[in-house]
Amino acid sequence: MARITLDHLAHAYGPNPQGPQDYALKEIDHVWRQGGAYALLGPSGCGKSTLLNIISGLVVPTRGRILFDDRDVTTVPTEGRNIAQVFQFPVVYDTMTVRENLAFPLKNRRVAPATIRSRVEEIAGLLDLTRVLDRRANNLTADMKQKISLGRGLVRPDVAAILFDEPLTVIDPHLKWQLRSTLKELHRKLDLTMIYVTHDQTEALTFADTVVVMHDGAVVQTGTPDELFERPAHTFVGHFIGSPGMNLLPAEVRGATATIEGHAIPLARHYPDLPKGKRIELGVRPEYVHLTPKGLGKGFTLPVQVRRIDDIGRQRLARVELGGRPLVATVAEGQSLDGTEAALTLDPRQIHIYADGALVPGEAA
Amino acid sequence: MTKTVNQKAWLLVLPVFAVVAFSAVLPLMTVVNYSVQDTFGNNQFFWNGLGWFQELLDPTSQFGERFFDSLWRNLLFSAIILAIEVPLGIAVALSMPREGRSVAFCLVLMALPLLIPWNVVGTIWQVFARSDIGLLGSFLNRIGIDYNYAGSALAAWVTIVTMDVWHWTSLVALLCYAGLKSIPDAYYQAARIDGASQWAIFRTIQLPKMRRVLLIAVLLRFMDSFMIYTEPFVLTGGGPGNATTFLSIDLVKLALGQFDLGRAAAMSLVYNLIILSVCWVFYTVMTNVDAGNRTVLTESDPADAAAAAGSLPQATTIPLDRRAA
Amino acid sequence: MRPRHVVMTLYLLFLMVPIYWLVNMSLKTNQEINSGMTLWPHAITFDNYIRIFTDPSWYGGYLNSLSYVAINTVLSIGLALPAAYAFSRYSFIGDKHLFFWLLSNRMAPPAVFALPFFNLYSAVGLFDTPWAVALAHCLFNVPLAVWILEGFMSGVPREIDETAAIDGYSFPRFFVKIFMPLIASGIGVAAFFCFMFSWVELLLARTLTSVDAKPIAATMTRTVSAAGMDWGLLAAAGVLTIVPGALVIWFVRNYIAKGFALGRV
Numbered sequence: 001m002a003r004i005t006l007d008h009l010a011h012a013y014g015p016n017p018q019g020p021q022d023y024a025l026k027e028i029d030h031v032w033r034q035g036g037a038y039a040l041l042g043p044s045g046c047g048k049s050t051l052l053n054i055i056s057g058l059v060v061p062t063r064g065r066i067l068f069d070d071r072d073v074t075t076v077p078t079e080g081r082n083i084a085q086v087f088q089f090p091v092v093y094d095t096m097t098v099r100e101n102l103a104f105p106l107k108n109r110r111v112a113p114a115t116i117r118s119r120v121e122e123i124a125g126l127l128d129l130t131r132v133l134d135r136r137a138n139n140l141t142a143d144m145k146q147k148i149s150l151g152r153g154l155v156r157p158d159v160a161a162i163l164f165d166e167p168l169t170v171i172d173p174h175l176k177w178q179l180r181s182t183l184k185e186l187h188r189k190l191d192l193t194m195i196y197v198t199h200d201q202t203e204a205l206t207f208a209d210t211v212v213v214m215h216d217g218a219v220v221q222t223g224t225p226d227e228l229f230e231r232p233a234h235t236f237v238g239h240f241i242g243s244p245g246m247n248l249l250p251a252e253v254r255g256a257t258a259t260i261e262g263h264a265i266p267l268a269r270h271y272p273d274l275p276k277g278k279r280i281e282l283g284v285r286p287e288y289v290h291l292t293p294k295g296l297g298k299g300f301t302l303p304v305q306v307r308r309i310d311d312i313g314r315q316r317l318a319r320v321e322l323g324g325r326p327l328v329a330t331v332a333e334g335q336s337l338d339g340t341e342a343a344l345t346l347d348p349r350q351i352h353i354y355a356d357g358a359l360v361p362g363e364a365a
Numbered sequence: 366m367t368k369t370v371n372q373k374a375w376l377l378v379l380p381v382f383a384v385v386a387f388s389a390v391l392p393l394m395t396v397v398n399y400s401v402q403d404t405f406g407n408n409q410f411f412w413n414g415l416g417w418f419q420e421l422l423d424p425t426s427q428f429g430e431r432f433f434d435s436l437w438r439n440l441l442f443s444a445i446i447l448a449i450e451v452p453l454g455i456a457v458a459l460s461m462p463r464e465g466r467s468v469a470f471c472l473v474l475m476a477l478p479l480l481i482p483w484n485v486v487g488t489i490w491q492v493f494a495r496s497d498i499g500l501l502g503s504f505l506n507r508i509g510i511d512y513n514y515a516g517s518a519l520a521a522w523v524t525i526v527t528m529d530v531w532h533w534t535s536l537v538a539l540l541c542y543a544g545l546k547s548i549p550d551a552y553y554q555a556a557r558i559d560g561a562s563q564w565a566i567f568r569t570i571q572l573p574k575m576r577r578v579l580l581i582a583v584l585l586r587f588m589d590s591f592m593i594y595t596e597p598f599v600l601t602g603g604g605p606g607n608a609t610t611f612l613s614i615d616l617v618k619l620a621l622g623q624f625d626l627g628r629a630a631a632m633s634l635v636y637n638l639i640i641l642s643v644c645w646v647f648y649t650v651m652t653n654v655d656a657g658n659r660t661v662l663t664e665s666d667p668a669d670a671a672a673a674a675g676s677l678p679q680a681t682t683i684p685l686d687r688r689a690a
Numbered sequence: 691m692r693p694r695h696v697v698m699t700l701y702l703l704f705l706m707v708p709i710y711w712l713v714n715m716s717l718k719t720n721q722e723i724n725s726g727m728t729l730w731p732h733a734i735t736f737d738n739y740i741r742i743f744t745d746p747s748w749y750g751g752y753l754n755s756l757s758y759v760a761i762n763t764v765l766s767i768g769l770a771l772p773a774a775y776a777f778s779r780y781s782f783i784g785d786k787h788l789f790f791w792l793l794s795n796r797m798a799p800p801a802v803f804a805l806p807f808f809n810l811y812s813a814v815g816l817f818d819t820p821w822a823v824a825l826a827h828c829l830f831n832v833p834l835a836v837w838i839l840e841g842f843m844s845g846v847p848r849e850i851d852e853t854a855a856i857d858g859y860s861f862p863r864f865f866v867k868i869f870m871p872l873i874a875s876g877i878g879v880a881a882f883f884c885f886m887f888s889w890v891e892l893l894l895a896r897t898l899t900s901v902d903a904k905p906i907a908a909t910m911t912r913t914v915s916a917a918g919m920d921w922g923l924l925a926a927a928g929v930l931t932i933v934p935g936a937l938v939i940w941f942v943r944n945y946i947a948k949g950f951a952l953g954r955v
Contacts, residue, residue, distance in 0.1 A: 058554055078557040085558050087551040093569045104569070108560040152559055374780035377772035378788065381832055384769055388829035389795050392806030457701050460694035472946045473939050474702050477709070480935025484892045484907045485928045492715055492925060493708040500711045503727050531705065543947050592799035595892045613801035613893075620805040621897065633802040644797045648790055 002068040002082075002160040004032040004055065004193065009064035011050055017062065025050045026218040027064070032161070032195065037187045039208030040197045043240070047217040048197050049165065055195065056163055057081050068160055084153020085163040089170060090145030094138035098129055101137050102151045109156075123155045126186065143175040147182070154190070161193040168203060180207060201241050213237050229285070230350075235357045238283050244317065247289065247327040251282040253353055258282050261323025263302055268348040269362035278355040288350035289329040291318045294341045301343035304329075309337070320344065393637075399630035417631035428628055432635075434607065435615040442611060443590040446529045450586060451579070453530065454537025459571070461542050472542075475535040487599025490528040494600075514601065518608035521601050525609055528596060533589070537582045544578035545571060577654060584647045591640060612636055709932070716925035723921045738926035751906035752930065754820060755889070758905070761824035763884040766831040767839075767877060774839035775865070779848065792833040803829065804897045811898055822898040823905070827888045834887070835880040842876025843869075879949040882942055889935065906931055 011025040020026055025047040032038055040048045053059040054066060057078035065074045073081055093101050102120045111119075124130045127147045132140060137148055146167055153162050164183075168176045184207065187194055196207050204211050205225040213221045213228065213236070221233040232238035238246030251258040251265075253274055258265045260282065274280060292301070304320040309331060316331040320342065329344060331337070353360045403413040423429040457475070462468050478486070496502035496513050505512040514524040548570060556566045594613035597603065603610035603618070610618075616636065620629035715723060716738055717731040742748040776782070777789055803826070811822040850872070854864040870877065896908040910927050942949065 056554075056558065058557075078554070079560045083558065085554065087555065089549065089551060091549075091551050091555040093573075095569065095573045104561070104565075105559040108562065108565060149555065152555075368779060368781040370782065371780040372782050374776035374782045374785075377776035380769050381773040381792070381836060382788070384825075384828055385792060385795055385832055388803075388807075388825060389798070392803050392810055395806040395809055396802070453701075456697055460697040460701070462698070469943045471698060471702065473936075473943050474705060476939045476946060477932070477936060478705060480886055480889065480932075480939060482890045482892060482907045482931050484910060485931045488910065488924060488928050489708050489712050492921060493711045498715070498723050498727075498921060500707070500727075500729075531708065534701075535705070539946065543949075546947050588797045592801065594799075594801055613799055616799075616801045617804060617893070620801075621808075626805070629805065637798060637802050640797055640799065641794050644794050645790070648793065 003034045005067040006030045007065040009061050011061045035191045037209045038195045039204035039211045041204040042214035046214040048214050052197050056085050082160040084159050086149050086167045088166045092137040092145045092148050099133045101148050123151050127151050142170045164196040233359045235354050244328050246283045246285050248281045248283050249325050271362045281354045283352045286328040288347040290345045291329040291331045292343050304344050305340045306342050396630045396633050399626045417627045421631045435612045439611045446590050450534045450537050454534050457538040458541035478532050483595035484599050487596045494524050521609050540578040540582045544575040548574050712925050716929045720922050738922045751909035754903050755905040758820035758823040759888040762827045762888045766835045766884045770835035774836045777840045778843035796833040800893045818900050818902050820903050823895045826894045831884040838880040842873045
């Protein structure tokens with residue numbers, strides 16, 4: 001069990017990296033708290049697997065250090081790190097039984113047979129594998145196999161962290177939920193640091209207490225699922241998390257007013273000195289943009305043209321245009337709309353201003 | 366993958382069937398025909414029933430003794446070369462460089478002996494091992510080992526076995542290498558995390574994954590060594606004496622050398638039958654291994670399914686209930 | 691050096707030394723060969739090679755060999771393609787037995803067939819032509835090609851066939867335009883193995899030819915003259931038989947690993 005510290009970590013696969021474009025992983029400073037449930041979220045190619053491999057010791061970083069508690073393990077090989085990893089495709093030792101699979105890491109470390117026995121039984125009970133302990137591992141389903149590879153990590157009492165590399169990729173949809181709740185439950189019971197790599201926001205947001213969003217080799221935001229949703233620190237986070245993603249519109253901002261295609265919008269916060277020459281955007285989630293029939297909206301409204309309304313089960317989403325700019329809005333239940341003209345209500349407290357992609361905090365008005 | 370039942374597929378197989386039947390069935394009929402007849406020359410044949418077979422399978426007759434001698438000799442040879450080539454081939458495959466240009470370099474050099482005409486393989490070892498002009502022969506004699514493969518049966522055997530190892534180990538190695546290449550990296554990473562030693566990795570990951578190709582390798586090597594003809598024929602001509610007269614050499618001597626058609630035909634059939642049965646055993650084992658790999662028992666408890674269904678709403682709450690905020 | 695580098699180096703040395711000795715010998719005069727051991731040719735001569743390239747009975751042997759190898763490869767692949775497709779896609783009465791029977795022919799000893807083939811091809815008037823050897827080798831190569839191609843074809847999803855049928859492709863057009871490019875590497879591998887077997891086999895090639903179609907391998911067995919063995923010439927002929935194989939390997943070097951798995955790993 002350990003706290004994992006990334007100290008000015010960066011990695012380039014090629015030799016002699018010149019500029020930032022050569023780095024698969026740009027400089028990162030981060031502390032993974034002992035016992036935390038983390039998700040590392042980002043699209044493929046964002047560097048999350050590289051980061052995972054650095055933590056597990058399969059890749060030695062070009063620069064920086066990695067510490068387990070206060071021990072520098074930057075160059076310590078995988079087997080010396082006490083971490084466990086569950087891979088995208090289930091890895092089990094085909095010729096062994098489930099019991100032998102679970103005992104394998106302990107046997108390799110020359111643990112006494114009696115200890116191995118009790119430990120394997122314990123972990124099998126925890127993962128609900130007791131029934132299949134004496135079956136050959138290669139004849140089991142993918143989710144069982146993933147549990148076995150997880151079990152091989154858990155069976156070691158000294159394990160510092162468990163890393164998951166997109167572990168649900170090959171699991172049947174109806175079993176994904178089950179396996180994920182097993183993971184959450186284990187996390188509550190065992191006080192282990194877990195790092196879960198995925199490109200699926202639902203998986204990340206449901207699993208983790210803290211989500212680290214990566215984009216293009218860099219961490220763009222670290223926060224709780226709520227923070228990522230309410231205050232995306234970067235337009236990428238706003239766009240990537242939530243479905244559909246955040247509405248982003250080019251805007252001119254003066255003081256507490258934003259102007260989009262000639263429509264002035266009052267803001268809840270004050271932006272006195274925005275950097276000059278940067279791309280200024282206004283971001284607001286569809287969940288905070290409501291469509292009402294023309295002339296019926298309360299308070300401040302914006303006139304829009306409705307292009308299409310999609311019914312996606314629990315809610316209705318409207319594709320609208322504001323002065324030619326497309327955006328997505330929510331339609332309240334029971335609300336009926338005629339024609340293409342409608343009014344838009346925005347929640348000013350949920351509007352964020354971004355300069356070149358980064359959130360501008362602003363001042364309380 | 367289940368296949369569609371379609372009897373018209375026979376039409377697609379027909380050309381192959383016709384050609385192979387023409388090349389295999391017709392000649393075999395001739396052989397069967399010869400095997401039950403005797404001749405006094407002049408193309409006059411008469412019925413001899415199973416006479417040739419009785420003689421062949423009777424170790425006390427001269428012909429039977431000769432057949433069993435070559436059979437045991439051949440089996441011993443096959444056993445020796447399998448015992449050497451399989452472990453050596455695995456070792457070579459494990460020693461292949463991981464990546465880079467040297468991979469192609471090693472592969473090309475390794476495959477080279479496989480594409481040399483078999484008689485040239487014999488020639489290469491002839492000029493290499495002769496004690497007068499060969500590097501190996503004269504070197505051994507110079508360091509005081511009395512080595513002459515044309516004179517001593519032991520030397521002839523050592524030379525032929527070494528030649529076969531030289532010729533065919535690469536086949537085993539390349540097959541094993543192909544098997545090793547198919548193992549995903551995650552297996553090695555998992556094994557490192559589990560603290561497995563090199564030996565444990567070999568036993569638990571590499572060997573099981575190579576099992577299939579190893580079966581093919583053993584099958585091919587057994588069959589080919591059981592039919593070996595050209596290389597020892599060029600190198601030793603079956604000698605000294607009959608020391609390296611393997612089944613095929615004996616058969617060709619009998620059929621094309623002595624034109625003893627009846628005996629040769631009987632021997633051909635028995636020879637073929639042995640090979641066919643060994644082949645069948647391998648084929649059965651191999652199909653079973655395949656079937657074993659493919660059957661994934663999709664047994665999951667009804668209880669699991671119910672639990673999965675139960676946990677579904679709980680897990681969906683977070684993203685969709687955002688908008689209420 | 692790591693142990694595996696040592697193993698590899700020793701193994702490659704073991705493979706190369708005898709070949710080096712053959713090359714070495716082909717560049718020597720017979721006088722030098724017979725007068726004692728020299729580790730490299732002291733008086734390099736290309737006479738042995740010149741003789742092979744100027745004497746029709748020598749270079750004719752190469753042409754004969756290459757012609758039956760080529761005929762056999764084309765024939766084997768052409769026959770095996772539809773059959774392999776049938777085995778990989780359909781089940782029909784007797785398919786398993788037929789497949790095993792085909793494969794068992796690959797395993798049959800050529801020595802068994804030498805005499806009956808001699809009778810058969812003499813009877814149909816093909817004796818001493820490249821066609822006799824090519825057809826005889828088909829017995830071994832067609833089953834092998836079917837087996838290899840079936841492995842590669844089973845790796846192509848069946849949906850492709852169905853999609854093409856829906857798109858209005860006739861079967862022959864689908865097979866040539868869509869399916870064959872998909873298994874191109876499989877065809878290459880099968881051709882490689884056909885070439886390999888047909889090129890290295892001697893027993894049948896020698897039995898089924900006498901003068902006109904005599905393969906190089908058979909020519910080589912007759913270098914004994916009144917003055918004793920002509921070692922230099924024999925070695926030079928040997929070196930030249932290695933060249934086509936080496937060329938083929940060089941072209942397929944990037945597919946060797948996959949090829950030896952026969953599309954089945």
